[in-house]
Amino acid sequence: MPVTRPTTQFLHQLAEVAEKRTLESYLESHHIDISTKPKDGFRFDPVTNVDRETELLLRELITQQYPDHAILGEEFGQSGQSHFQWVIDPIDGTRPFLCGLPVWGCLIGLLEQGRATMGIMSQPYTGDRFWSDGEQSWFSGRLGEKRIHTRQKVEIHQAILHTTSPESVDLYPDNHFNLLHDKTLMTRFGGECYAMAMLAAGHIDICVEYALQPYDIVALIPIIEHAGGVVTTLDGGRAENGGAVVASANARLHADVLNILNA
Template sequence: MPLDLAKIEATLLAAADAAATCTLPLFRTSLAVDNKLSQGFDPVTEADKSAETAIRAVIAEAFPDHAIIGEEWGTSGNSEYCWIIDPVDGTRSFISGAPVWGTLIGFAHNGVAIAGLMSQPFIGETFLAVPGRATYRRAGAAQPIRTSGQTELAQSRVFTTTPNLFLGEHWPKWQAMESATRLQRFGMDCYGYALLAAGHADLVIEPSLNTYDIAALIPIIRQAGGAIACWDGSEPTGGGDVVAAATPELLKKALELINAA
């Protein structure tokens, strides 16, 4: 049975709207913050939990037979079709009042993400992809997006959330990337991947991602003309050490650099 892409797109948008009704009233307020780690800091708030609940309800009504993976409420269902949710990607940014967090909703078939959405409701921006197109939406208008087309490391702008992610065995890889590229910016969370898809950055590199951190962003990058893979060249939908690039040529050069370091 062919996929109903219009229904998938409508569900992504409806789920993002439902999430925004939970996240926006709590953004830049004195909300309680819990820590999911006994050692270290992995924050979670009521915004994360209630937004995922709202997203799940929209998906379950539209596609009751599909599986769902979410950061806060785990896995439900068993299907070749799976929705992958991070209700607030960038919770540290959220609790700091910085509008670079986003709601991530991905749709995967047989383990490969083929549609996805990143919504930043405070700014009012949505980046969305389904097979055949990637679009940027704001103020009721939608327009196609394309990556920069960059193919050279030396001219590239690279994002990562923080260089501290690379401390330890991965540190030489970050040093090599920093030395090889023109400009580095930090603290973007999921927004950095969206900016890459829209042509404002050329590389994003991050280790140790979970599936819900990256699945929604993969189709946005690919449908905008970019390329994305794990550092060993494998499919990144399941998470792992990931690099995204404006072009397949740039991805190839980035992977060679990473694996030589």
């Protein structure tokens, strides 16, 4: 049986499954079982029963629809080998999920021969979805549906900078994040995957994250790239494998950011 390219409709079908399960427990702390797992540089990296159960539901649907596709998930690792690989983070931002702050999201991305080509970020509580169909990037929510674009003319002194946590910055003491902070308009913290989506939508201009896994970034790469942005590792390579990752609104800004961080 030949390997089949997925449809955008299927991306949304997966998002609906993730939204339904996560919303059953969001803001219902008595329905959430919390544990922690090892992560370098962090004394607490939460995982819940909701993460695990949501990933299992997504895996089941993918296997039913595309049995020849491989899957990599945060909670249950890798299964299968294929030209296509789904990369799943059922709840990206488990900390804000536990705090009742709606900046977490369900990330579902697709690799084609190791390169991120399609992806969706869904925020179930707000009803926002950001996705790439493989060619363009889109937003849908309470204000309707539209194509999204990064800010193409913004320069470093006008740029809004985001990183999720100062803890991650401290993992790379030799980079010049503070210098980047001084050269930009303002810096914000705590946005998780929602900040990357806001970059694609033209509201944030630079996202720097120092400790990403593939399931943290694969879904977001095509959303940002097909909106006009750039995503690489800190050394300028492809970001599908995670690590220290920089996303910028345009190529000129991205070059400036990398020069500052690696000065």
